[in-house]
Amino acid sequence: MPLLLLDLENTLLDRAGPFRAWGERFLAGVGAPPTDIDWLLSIDADGLTDRWDVADAVRQRYGLRMPSIDLVEELHEGVLDAVRLDPLVACALRVADWAGWTPVVVSNGGVRQQEAMIRRSGLDGFVADWVISEEVGVSKPNPRIFAVAARRGRLPLRGAWVVGDGPEADIGGAAAVGLPSVWLHRGRSWGDSRFAPTRTADGVLAAVAAVLGA
Structure with missing residues (x-):
């Protein structure tokens, strides 16, 4: 055997499909243009980038006040829900x-x-x-x-x-x-x-x- x-x-x-779906919902929620999904996918690098680094990049780009830990958790659950x-x-x-x-x-x-x-x-x-x-x-x-x-x-x-x-x-x-x-x-x-x-x-x-x- x-x-x-x-x-x-x-x-x-x-994972690629669920991450993209989460990303599109998240970007719409923060008022970002739909084309920003390409930026988010490049930052994520097909899941190779550390989740905390993705969260920090997103917070910096959109001036978000939510803690990185909350954004990491949202990403985690958003992807899991769609897998x-x-x-x-x-x-x-x-x-x-x-x-x-x-x-x-x-x-x-x-x-x-x-x-x-x-x-x-x-x-x-x-x-x-x-x-x-x-x-x-x-x-x-x-x-x-x-x-x-x-x-x-x-x-x-x-x-x-x-x-x-x-x-x-x-x-x-x-x-x-x-x-x-x-x-x-x-x-x-x-x-x-x-x-x-x-x-x-x-x-x-x-x-x-x-x-x-x-």
């Missing part, structure tokens, strides 16, 4: 399980938000376990986080595959630990010459099919 190590945000669960588990992702995880694979989430981020996304979406019913960087003190692409995931899954890393949308964190992490990988391209082209994914797919269902086909 080999391991299937999967990224969370924008892989198993869509849903895609039935196709649930189907893909079931197929992987039936085929003898053990799905384990490996995610960079804060424990509170990441676990809330996993549990509130119902994803916890489709994976064997999860590893979150803040909890274990090491982040992708560091090979140690994948070793922790293997211990959580009670299986060796040998034979595992990594699936994710992050070129550096997921595909670079897989390369660092010597594992094959599937990159979810999300409409992008691969541009890193240091390493490359074993397969490329447009979604989790196609990624699982690629792994089973290999």
Whole structure:
């Protein structure tokens, strides 16, 4: 039963859509022009920017008096309220399980938000376990986080595959630990010459099919 190590945000669960929806509502509420959503998305950097830094940038741009902690909480809850588990992702995880694979989430981020996304979406019913960087003190692409995931899954890393949308964190992490990988391209082209994914797919269902086909 080999391991299937999967990224969370924008892989198993869509974050980009919920963040954009929250951003558009928030900007309308503070009287900002709709076009400012492009600025907010660039500041967020697809979730790679620390939440506190996003909050500080928003407060400064719009002269808001609300404390950063309140804005971070609003962002957190706004995104969580819109996160849903895609039935196709649930189907893909079931197929992987039936085929003898053990799905384990490996995610960079804060424990509170990441676990809330996993549990509130119902994803916890489709994976064997999860590893979150803040909890274990090491982040992708560091090979140690994948070793922790293997211990959580009670299986060796040998034979595992990594699936994710992050070129550096997921595909670079897989390369660092010597594992094959599937990159979810999300409409992008691969541009890193240091390493490359074993397969490329447009979604989790196609990624699982690629792994089973290999």
